Each structure stands twice: as C-alpha cells, then as structure tokens.
Amino acid sequence: MALDSKIPSGPIEKKWYDHKFNLKLVNPANRRKYKIIVVGTGLAGGAAAATLGEMGYEVSAFAYQDSARRAHSIAAQGGINAAKNYRNDGDSIYRLFYDTVKGGDYRAREANVYRLAELSVDIIDQCVAQGVPFAREYGGYLDNRSFGGAQVSRTFYARGQTGQQLLLGAYSALSRQVGLGTVKMYERHEILDVVVVDGKARGIIARDMVTGELERHAADAVVLATGGYGNVYYLSTNAKGCNTTAIWRAHKRGAYFGNPCFVQIHPTCIPVSGEHQSKLTLMSESLRNDGRVWVPLKKGDDRKPNDIPEAERDYYLERRYPSFGNLVPRDVASRAAKQVCDEGRGVGASKMAVYLDFADAIKRQGKAKIEEKYGNLFDMYYEITDENPYEVPMRIYPAVHYTMGGLWVDYNLQTTIPGLFAAGEANFSDHGANRLGASALMQGLADGYFILPYTLGGYLGGTQLPKVTTDAPEFAEAEKNVKSVIDRLLAVKGTKSVDHYHKKLGKIMWDKVGMGRSEAGLKEAISEIRELRDDFWKNVRVLGESEELNQSLEKAGRVADFLELAELMAVDALQRRESCGGHFREESQTEDNEAKRDDENFSYVAAWEFQGVGAEPQLHKEELTFEYCKPSQRSYK
Amino acid sequence: MNFKLKIWRQKNAKTPGNFVDYTVNNISEDTSFLEMLDILNEDLIAKNEEPVAFDHDCREGICGMCSLHISGRPHGPRQKVTACQLFMRSFEEGETITVEPWRAKPFPVIKDCIVDRSAFDRIMQSGGFVSASTGSAPDGNAIPIPKRDADLAMDAAACIGCGACVAACKNASAMLFVAAKVSHLGHLPQGKVERKERVLNMVAQMDKEGFGSCTNTYACEAECPKGISVSHIAFLNREYLKATLS
Numbered sequence: 001m002a003l004d005s006k007i008p009s010g011p012i013e014k015k016w017y018d019h020k021f022n023l024k025l026v027n028p029a030n031r032r033k034y035k036i037i038v039v040g041t042g043l044a045g046g047a048a049a050a051t052l053g054e055m056g057y058e059v060s061a062f063a064y065q066d067s068a069r070r071a072h073s074i075a076a077q078g079g080i081n082a083a084k085n086y087r088n089d090g091d092s093i094y095r096l097f098y099d100t101v102k103g104g105d106y107r108a109r110e111a112n113v114y115r116l117a118e119l120s121v122d123i124i125d126q127c128v129a130q131g132v133p134f135a136r137e138y139g140g141y142l143d144n145r146s147f148g149g150a151q152v153s154r155t156f157y158a159r160g161q162t163g164q165q166l167l168l169g170a171y172s173a174l175s176r177q178v179g180l181g182t183v184k185m186y187e188r189h190e191i192l193d194v195v196v197v198d199g200k201a202r203g204i205i206a207r208d209m210v211t212g213e214l215e216r217h218a219a220d221a222v223v224l225a226t227g228g229y230g231n232v233y234y235l236s237t238n239a240k241g242c243n244t245t246a247i248w249r250a251h252k253r254g255a256y257f258g259n260p261c262f263v264q265i266h267p268t269c270i271p272v273s274g275e276h277q278s279k280l281t282l283m284s285e286s287l288r289n290d291g292r293v294w295v296p297l298k299k300g301d302d303r304k305p306n307d308i309p310e311a312e313r314d315y316y317l318e319r320r321y322p323s324f325g326n327l328v329p330r331d332v333a334s335r336a337a338k339q340v341c342d343e344g345r346g347v348g349a350s351k352m353a354v355y356l357d358f359a360d361a362i363k364r365q366g367k368a369k370i371e372e373k374y375g376n377l378f379d380m381y382y383e384i385t386d387e388n389p390y391e392v393p394m395r396i397y398p399a400v401h402y403t404m405g406g407l408w409v410d411y412n413l414q415t416t417i418p419g420l421f422a423a424g425e426a427n428f429s430d431h432g433a434n435r436l437g438a439s440a441l442m443q444g445l446a447d448g449y450f451i452l453p454y455t456l457g458g459y460l461g462g463t464q465l466p467k468v469t470t471d472a473p474e475f476a477e478a479e480k481n482v483k484s485v486i487d488r489l490l491a492v493k494g495t496k497s498v499d500h501y502h503k504k505l506g507k508i509m510w511d512k513v514g515m516g517r518s519e520a521g522l523k524e525a526i527s528e529i530r531e532l533r534d535d536f537w538k539n540v541r542v543l544g545e546s547e548e549l550n551q552s553l554e555k556a557g558r559v560a561d562f563l564e565l566a567e568l569m570a571v572d573a574l575q576r577r578e579s580c581g582g583h584f585r586e587e588s589q590t591e592d593n594e595a596k597r598d599d600e601n602f603s604y605v606a607a608w609e610f611q612g613v614g615a616e617p618q619l620h621k622e623e624l625t626f627e628y629c630k631p632s633q634r635s636y637k
Numbered sequence: 638m639n640f641k642l643k644i645w646r647q648k649n650a651k652t653p654g655n656f657v658d659y660t661v662n663n664i665s666e667d668t669s670f671l672e673m674l675d676i677l678n679e680d681l682i683a684k685n686e687e688p689v690a691f692d693h694d695c696r697e698g699i700c701g702m703c704s705l706h707i708s709g710r711p712h713g714p715r716q717k718v719t720a721c722q723l724f725m726r727s728f729e730e731g732e733t734i735t736v737e738p739w740r741a742k743p744f745p746v747i748k749d750c751i752v753d754r755s756a757f758d759r760i761m762q763s764g765g766f767v768s769a770s771t772g773s774a775p776d777g778n779a780i781p782i783p784k785r786d787a788d789l790a791m792d793a794a795a796c797i798g799c800g801a802c803v804a805a806c807k808n809a810s811a812m813l814f815v816a817a818k819v820s821h822l823g824h825l826p827q828g829k830v831e832r833k834e835r836v837l838n839m840v841a842q843m844d845k846e847g848f849g850s851c852t853n854t855y856a857c858e859a860e861c862p863k864g865i866s867v868s869h870i871a872f873l874n875r876e877y878l879k880a881t882l883s
Contacts, residue, residue, distance in 0.1 A: 051771040066692065067758050069798055070700040086778065122774075129774035131767045131827045133791040140781025156777075158791060164699055165794060172766035179762035187755065210747055239694040276668045278675055279696045380698065383715075383722050386667075449771045497682045499675070543687050548649065549748045551690050552682070 003256075003607055003622045006410040007111040012628055013093075016115045019411070020454055024461030031056035034460050037204055037219040038062070039191045039246055042071030043163075043441060044424025045225030046170035047448025053177030055453060060217060061174065062186045062206060064241055064554075069171040072227060072239040073424075073444060076163025077284035077377065079145060079155035080127075080441040082120040087144055091152040093117045098629055100439060103149040103329050104404070104432020105581035105597060106631040107259070107605070109624065111411060112430050116439075119446040124156055126449055130169040134158050145373075146289055147437035149329035149636075155438045160284055160376045166441055170448070189215075190554060191246040192482040194222060194253050194420060195474050201420035202468045203475060205482045209554065212547040214479055216470035221419045221456055224250060225448065228403035228425035230263065232562045232569065233514070234506025236400035237269060237282040243558035244565050247407050247426050255415040256607040256620060258408035258428030260565065261573035264435050264582050265515050266401035267333035270384055270394075271353040280399040281384060283356070284377055285437040288326045290361035290370065291394070293317050293333070295354050299344040305355055305393045316340055324636040331434040331582045331595070332636060334398035338515050339593065341397075348395045357393035398515065402440060404431040404582070405572075408607040408622075412455035413447060416607075418463070421456060423447035428605065433581025486546045489556045494539035498555045501536045505529065505559070505566055513570050518586040522574040526567055530614065533563040564613055571608075571617065578602040590633070599631050638664045638730050642677065644689055645737040647746050650753075654746065656735070666726035670713060671696060671703065673725055674736075689736075690749040698722040698862065701797030704804075705750055706737045711801035711860045719799065719862045739800055741809035743847045754800050756846040757814060764838035765818045767827050786824045793821035795863045802857035802865075808849030813857040815839050816873035817865050823876055833880040840877055 008019040026034065034057050038049040041063040049061040063071065083096040096117035101108055124142070128134065134156050135143040144153040158165040177183040188209040195203040195216075203218040229244035230236035251257045268283045294315045296308055316336055318325045328336075337354050346352050362370050367390060371378070378389045385395070407415045407422040409429055414421050424444040431439065512525035536559070544550040579588040579595035580602070588596045605622040639662045647654025661677050668676070671693050678688035694702040703720040707713035713723045728734060736750060744752040796817035803811050819836050822828030828835070851870060858867045 047771075054770040065694060065700070065702060066754060067701075067798065069758075069761075070694055070702050072695060072700070075695050075697055075699050084777070122772075124777040125774040126769070126771055128777040128780075129767065129769035129827055131790070131822050131825050133787050133794050133821065133825065134777075135791075136782055136784045136787040138784050140783050140787075141778050158794075161699065161795065164797075165791075168794065172761065173769075173771070175758065175761040176766040176768060178758075185758070187758075237697075239700060240696060241694050273667045274665050276665060276672045276676060278669070278672045281697045379717075380722070383698075383718055383724070386724075386726065453771070497679055499679060541682060541685075543682060543685065549690060549751065552688060 003620050004410060005109065005622055006412060007109065008411065012110060012114045015111050016118060023454055023458030026457050026461045028056055032058055034058065035060070035219040036221050036223065036456065037217055038223045038225060039204065040071065040225035040227060040426070041068035041171070041174065042073035042225060042227060042424060043167055043170055043444030044448040045223065046071065046167065046174050047445050048223055048225060048423060048452045049183050050170060050173035050177050051449050051453045052456065053182035056182065059177070059183040060186060060219070061183055062189045062191060064188065064190045064209065066187055068174055068185060068187065069168060071167060072242055073167045073441070074164045075239065076441055077160045077282065078147065078286035079157035079162045079438040080123065080166060081147065081154050081438040082124045082156055082442065083117055083154060084121055084124060086142060087153045089152045091154050095152065096120060096154065099150050100430070100436055101432070101629040102634060103436040104434055105595070105634055106432065106599070106603070106626060106629070107580050107624065108430055108432030110626060110628055115451070116430050116443060116446050119450045120442050122450060123442060123445045127166055127169050130172060132158065132165045132169045145286055146327060148285055148288065148327045148333070149436040157286065160286070160374060163441060166445065192249065192557070193478040194250045194417070195478045196253055196417060197468050197472055197474045200418045203470065205478045210549050212545070212550065214482060216475045216479060218468050218470050218475070220460055220465050221421065223421045223423055223452060224407065224426050225423040226426045228406065229562070229565060230400045230403050232505065232566050233400040233509045234502050235272065235277060235280050235510070237266060237280050240279060243561065245558050245561045247422065248561040248565050250407060250415065250417065250420060252610050253417065255417050255420060256408040256609055257405070257568060258605050258607050259405040259572065260569045260608065261513070261576060261583055262404035262433050262581065263400060264330060264402040264404060265334045265398045267330055267337055267398050268356060268396045269399035270381065271348060271350060271397040281380065282399070282401060283381060283394060283396060285330070287356060287374060287377065290373070291326065291356040291358050292360060293326050293354055293356055295340045295345040295347060305347070305357070314345070321636045328636045329434055329436060334515060335584060337398055353395040353397045355393035356396045358389065359393070362390065402435055404428065404433060404435055408605065412458065413451055414455065414459065419459065421452060423452055433583055485557065485560070486553065489540070489542050489553060489560065490546060492537065492540050492542065494541045496539050497541060498552060498559050501532060501540060502559045502562070504532055505563060508532070509566055513573055516584055516586050517573050519574065522570050525570045529563065529567045529570065536560065536563055568608060568617060572606055575619065576602055576606065597631070597633070603631070638666055638725055638728070640664065640728065640731070641733040643733065643735040644750070646689070646749055649748055650745055664725050666724065668725045669696070669721060670707065670723040670725065671721050690751050692751050693721055696721040699797060701799035704739050704752060704799055706739060706804060708735050711739070711804040712862050716859070717862055717864050739804035741803045743809065744800060744803065756848070757798055757800065759846065760811065760815060760839055760842045761818070763842035764835040767822060768831060769827065780826050782825060790821045790824040793817045793824070793865065793869050796865055797863055799862065801860045801862060803848065805856040805860035806849065807854065807856070808852060810851045811843050811848040812851040812870050812873065813861065813865055813867065815843050816869040819876055820869040820872045823872065832876060833883065836873065836876040836880050
C-alpha cells in the first residue's frame with residue numbers, strides 16, 4: 001500500500017484552517033448514533049474521550065489502571081509549551097514551529113508541526129477554563145519558564161506537577177461526561193486486539209483484569225492513545241504498566257509502525273543505584289534553567305563535589321554550547337553526558353553520573369526562591385538518594401524517557417487501518433527524531449482536544465459504516481487469537497520469571513539500541529533478541545490462571561510483545577545509516593562528535609509493515625519535504 | 638538488610654483473607670519498599686508460589702496507584718511519601734513489617750493488597766469539575782487570578798487520590814479528598830460559578846458511597862503523602878454551609 005500522508009495543499013498557515021472546512025461533518029443530532037472506542041485515558045485519550053462525549057458521540061473509554069486519573073501523563077513535571085508570547089520576547093506560532101522542526105532534527109512533517117504550534121495557544125486557554133492552577137505572577141497573569149532547545153520563555157507550568165494538573169483537568173472533563181452518561185468508562189481493562197471488519201477497525205477485544213473475562217466491544221472507530229514503548233528497555237522513566245501491547249497488536253493487524261528506533265533518552269534522571277532497581281526517576285528539565293551541569297576536569301577525581309575548586313571543574317555544556325548553555329536539547333545533553341563518563345570523568349559510586357549544581361542559583365536568588373520553583377523535585381531527590389540537593393549537587397544520568405516513534409498516522413491521525421486512529425505518544429507524528437521538552441503535553445492535548453474531534457468526525461461523516469455486532473466472525477477470530485496467546489503463556493510452565501526476561505531484554509536494548517548504535521552492535525542485538533524470545537516461549541513461568549486478577553499474566557503478555565517490537569527497533573536503527581536527533585549511529589558523526597544527518601538518503605519516515613514474527617518486515621518510505629524550515633546542520637553553539 | 642513480613646493474602650473479593658509470614662534477606666538499604674516486594678515475588682515465583690498482588694504504577698509518587706498499609710500506617714512510617722517512595726533504610730534491621738490493603742468499607746478488597754477505589758471516581762463524576770466544554774474558553778490571561786489564590790488552589794490540587802486519608806481515618810471519612818477538590822476549584826474564578834452544586838453533589842455522593850463523617854482527628858493530614866492540609870476541610874464546611882443556606 002502506498003503511503004498517503006493526506007497533507008492539505010496551500011500555504012502552511014492555512015492548511016489546518018482549510019482542512020477543517022473540507023472535512024465532512026456529522027450533524028449534532030446524528031452523533032449519538034456513532035460509537036467510538038478510546039483506549040487510554042492520559043492527556044490524548046482522556047481529552048479525546050471527554051471532547052467527543054461533549055460533542056454527543058457515544059464513547060467507551062478504557063484504562064488499565066484502576067482510575068482514568070492515573071495514566072502516566074500524570075508524571076510529566078516541567079511544563080507545556082505554547083506560543084502565547086506573553087513574555088514579549090519574540091515568540092510566535094512560526095517560531096515554535098521552527099524550533100520544533102529543528103529540535104526534531106528535520107525528521108518530522110512540517111504541516112503537522114505547524115498545526116501543533118497553532119493549537120498550542122488554545123490548549124492553555126482550555127486548561128485555564130477547566131481550573132488548571134498554572135503558576136501566576138503577582139499581577140495575576142500566567143507565568144512562564146524556559147526549556148531546552150528554545151531561546152524564548154514559552155513554557156507554562158504548575159509547580160513541578162504540570163502533567164498531573166493537566167491530566168486532572170482532562171480527567172475532570174472526562175468525569176463530567178461519565179456522570180452525564182455520554183462516556184462509559186472501563187477501568188482495569190487491557191486491550192489485547194483490534195478487530196478489523198471489511199478492512200476497517202470496528203472494535204477491540206479487552207480483558208477485564210479483575211475477572212479475567214475476555215470482552216468484545218464493537219464501534220464505528222477506534223482511537224489508540226496508549227502511550228509509548230520506553231519500557232522495552234526495562235528501566236525507564238515510564239510507569240511500570242506502560243506497554244506496547246495495544247499498538248503492537250494493531251501493527252500485527254496491519255497498522256504500519258513509524259520510526260520505531262526514535263527513542264528519547266532524557267539527560268536528567270536519578271542514576272541507577274543497583275540490581276534491584278525497578279524504574280528510573282526523572283528530574284525535570286526545568287532544573288536546567290538554574291542548575292549548572294559539570295564534571296571534574298581530571299579523570300578519576302574522587303574528591304567530594306564541594307571540595308573541587310571552580311578552576312578544576314568542567315561545565316562542559318556551557319563550554320561546548322555557549323549560546324544555549326545548559327539548555328541544549330535533550331539528545332545533545334544526553335550524548336555529552338555519556339561522552340564525559342566514557343572519558344572516565346563520571347562521578348558518584350558508579351562513575352556513571354554528572355553533577356547538576358544549584359549552588360550558584362541559591363547564592364544569586366536565595367534558597368526560598370529555588371524551593372518555590374523546584375521544592376517538590378528537590379524533596380523527591382532527597383527521598384530517593386538520601387542526599388540534600390540544597391547542599392550538594394544532584395547526581396544525574398540519562399535514561400529512556402519517551403518514544404518519538406509509534407504507529408504511523410496521516411494528517412488526520414489515522415493509521416493505515418481505516419477507522420483506527422492513534423494519538424499522543426502512541427503515534428509517531430510530530431517530534432521527528434528528538435522531542436523538545438514540554439512538547440509531549442502539548443501534543444497529547446492538541447491531538448485529544450482539537451484534532452481528533454474534527455478528523456474523526458470527517459471519517460465518520462464521509463464513510464459508509466454498515467452495522468457490525470460482536471457476533472461477527474472477525475470478533476470470534478480475534479478473541480480466539482487473544483485466548484490462544486494467554487493459554488500459550490500459561491502452558492509453558494518453565495523455570496524463569498517474566499521479569500528475568502524483561503531485564504535481559506532491557507540490557508540488550510540499552511547496550512546496543514540505546515545512546516550509541518553501530519552496525520555490528522545492532523546485528524548482534526537482533527540475534528540476541530531472537531534467542532531471548534525463543535527462550536522466553538520455552539522457559540517462562542507464569543503462575544496462576546487466566547480467569548482471575550493475575551499480574552504475572554498481564555506482564556507476560558506485555559513482555560512477549562516487547563520481545564517482538566525490540567527486533568523491529570533494531571532493524572529500523574540498522575537501516576537508518578545516519579545520525580539524527582536521539583538516533584546516534586557511531587559511524588555517522590562530525591569531527592566534534594555531533595550527530596551527522598544524511599538528508600540525501602534518509603530524509604524520510606520509515607513506516608514498517610508487519611510480515612510475521614521473525615520475518616523481515618517491509619519498509620515503506622514517506623519522503624519528507626521542507627518548504628519552510630530548510631534543513632541545516634543543527635547547531636546550538 | 639533482612640526483614641520478616643506479614644502480608645495480607647486474599648484470593649478474591651469473596652474469599653476471606655489472612656496474614657502469611659515471609660522473610661526477605663540481603664536487601665540493600667537503597668531498595669524501595671515496592672522493589673523489596675518485587676524481590677519477594679521473584680523468590681515466590683522461583684518456589685512455584687503465587688506472587689503477592691499489589692497496585693503500583695508510576696513508582697515516583699504521583700499516580701496514586703500504590704495503596705499499602707505498612708505496619709499500621711498508610712504508605713508506611715515516613716511522612717509525605719507514598720509507598721513507592723519509601724526506602725528500606727527507613728526500617729530497622731530484622732524488623733517485622735506488616736503489609737495489608739487499605740481498610741475501609743467503601744474500598745473493598747479485590748485481591749491480596751489491591752482494593753477497589755472507584756467510589757472516588759463516582760464522587761468526582763458528581764461534581765469535581767468546571768463545566769467548560771472544549772472550545773469555549775476565553776484567553777488564558779483574560780481573568781487575572783491573584784497569586785495567593787492560584788497557590789492555594791494548587792496546594793489543594795496536589796491530591797493524588799490514593800485514599801490514604803480514608804485508610805488513616807477511624808471513621809473512613811473521605812472529607813480530605815472531597816475538600817481538596819472543592820477547595821481547588823472554589824479558590825479559582827472559573828470554579829466559582831458551580832460552587833454550590835459542586836459541594837452539595839460531591840458531599841451527597843460521598844455519603845452515598847458509605848464514607849464516614851469527619852470528627853477532626855487530623856489523621857488524614859498526618860498520613861497524606863502530599864501534605865494536604867485539613868484547613869481545606871474547614872473551607873469545604875464553609876462552602877457546604879453557605880450552599881445549604883442560600
């Protein structure tokens with residue numbers, strides 16, 4: 001199938017405006033006749049479900065957690081970008097668009113990014129109206145801070161809990177609709193397959209995680225807003241439950257997977273402390289507004305940080321990137337941290353960490369001001385490490401944080417399966433090869449509040465959708481498929497736990513499909529992943545039964561999918577013989593070790609078509625054209 | 638470090654549960670409480686015994702999913718942290734630690750240490766929102782909000798909905814949870830339009846779910862992992878009184 005991105009023609013600032021007019025509408029009285037399934041209740045899914053409910057559609061929303069309020073959008077700390085230009089510092093929709101395309105290292109679609117920048121301003125308005133308590137100045141107006149990759153202050157925030165407050169805003173709107181009866185909420189439900197009838201997505205198979213019962217749900221369209229797949233690395237800043245299952249199984253049903261190898265490794269996380277570690281904790285990028293990153297000049301300098309004099313410190317980001325300093329984009333900051341640690345200048349017991357130092361900021365602004373801005377982050381750091389960051393510098397190291405890749409979608413956020421839409425981190429769309437800080441919240445809410453409500457209507461209004469019930473043979477086939485996977489997992493009765501395999505997979509991925517990737521390493525990774533997958537299906541031990549609450553079984557299904565996705569990520573990284581954004585191929589770097597893009601050969605989105613487990617997937621290329629932001633070697637010097 | 642554990646095991650909502658004794662050894666003091674349970678579960682799986690079921694997700698103290706009553710206190714002995722942010726260095730070597738689910742009638746046990754907190758969702762559905770449909774909002778700066786009010790709203794909005802307040806209360810009262818939402822929205826101009834209906838509906842739903850009354854013991858504030866103050870309950874009471882009188 002040829003890829004059609006459906007980007008509207010015309011000048012970039014009019015594309016969305018014209019497209020909205022050209023999309024078919026569904027008359028308000030007819031909307032209740034359409035049923036829409038929304039999977040995931042984070043910023044994208046929660047916002048979409050609430051808004052579609054407000055419009056009058058019949059919506060069913062699903063979450064694997066016990067409440068819609070717990071989706072992992074809640075953990076986003078620093079803020080949300082919007083081109084309001086409230087600071088009068090030269091910001092504009094065009095500048096946010098430009099920064100985001102450049103920040104993504106010219107691997108995103110211009111039209112999508114422009115629309116995102118355009119909608120950013122409406123998001124802030126909507127959230128304020130819902131009662132999101134954004135930070136304010138004494139005059140009562142909204143406050144801003146700066147984030148990486150930008151030279152303007154355009155980030156809106158609610159202390160260090162911006163994601164929480166935005167999610168609770170969407171959850172409130174969703175709760176209102178549940179109360180009004182337009183949205184039916186299914187908590188503790190996991191989606192295990194997408195049902196395709198006559199080439200269109202017409203439903204899902206869900207498992208009630210309390211009773212273990214498999215359920216069939218039919219609909220006119222399905223939205224997957226199930227987040228990213230960073231947990232393929234085992235250790236990441238994702239919640240423990242974050243998984244790829246819904247999008248991976250949709251991929252196996254025919255949805256193409258876009259740029260699977262584009263993974264964001266976030267520079268400021270609390271370093272790994274030991275074998276027992278189950279997840280990594282992010283320290284918000286906003287800390288780089290005031291914190292200075294450094295390591296000792298000398299290798300193996302074992303002195304305590306406060307005993308190292310100024311002259312013997314290397315503030316390497318300020319040195320290498322004087323114009324952006326500590327606020328370079330995430331991919332650049334992460335790679336620089338890895339380089340100084342590889343040189344033997346890392347700090348802490350593991351030597352795999354760098355300092356993030358607030359001493360200067362505290363001296364200049366006072367402890368009270370720093371506490372007001374970052375108090376909850378400092379407390380969190382103290383609880384985890386038992387070290388007081390007001391007195392000694394934080395130790396930080398990069399960790400897997402976000403996946404720019406995801407299901408390939410067109411301008412309407414529709415996947416290659418008609419009627420199946422993907423929103424938020426689950427799609428591949430707007431961040432190219434590297435996402436800028438405070439842009440994930442923006443994208444999730446833009447997709448949910450302002451894009452899907454139009455494009456879904458356009459699909460429903462313009463498509464013949466004969467009635468489908470859950471008695472259709474396609475539902476029976478999908479349910480049988482799901483049941484056979486569950487039965488197979490329980491039947492292995494091997495000797496090793498699911499976590500054993502997940503940790504092993506994580507290590508392969510971090511070492512070989514992580515911050516630095518090479519042809520030899522990727523080839524090794526592919527064969528190691530295959531071996532591990534075979535071993536998993538021979539020796540995994542999943543106790544308990546399927547007709548009950550069974551957390552081991554839930555995990556086993558997710559890890560089984562990660563073991564397949566991991567191979568695709570390595571295959572994708574192998575074919576992309578250039579460095580761009582978070583994807584760093586060691587063979588492709590400049591003299592001063594910066595990522596070297598190859599626009600002549602790789603200016604495309606890689607969209608992969610599933611051909612069977614272990615079979616070579618088929619690559620489809622969507623060529624990227626840049627009419628407005630001319631690709632250049634990205635420089636933050 | 639080594640610990641003795643007494644953990645609540647219950648097959649499902651219909652089967653009675655009981656405490657079962659376990660031991661865990663060689664635990665590093667930098668292990669989090671939930672990671673200690675992960676280690677126990679790996680040991681159990683190796684012995685062909687079913688692992689302990691417990692709710693958890695973000696493991697960074699913000700999702701509100703974890704809900705363990707640890708040695709008699711919601712989220713354990715340290716103040717202002719969730720169980721996932723509790724580290725084993727907070728316990729004594731060789732200590733016996735009891736682990737059980739939240740104990741409150743409106744939070745029935747589903748399995749082992751997992752409870753059903755959907756009552757909180759239903760309270761939110763009854764009025765925990767501003768009726769602002771997507772698209773209808775004016776500019777974000779159209780209504781200035783005094784910093785003090787915005788800060789007070791944020792203090793209340795920090796609630797993670799974990800239910801520790803209910804678990805801590807001898808009456809299983811949900812007043813702190815409800816007050817946090819009423820106070821968050823009640824301090825903002827956007828929330829003032831519906832303040833009367835909100836407080837009446839949320840309190841009515843709270844009562845309907847079977848939560849007990851508040852008798853001002855302040856146990857909720859003491860155990861709240863986000864340090865939500867009982868002063869919000871005073872605000873709720875004022876809102877409620879005003880709403881019933883007008």
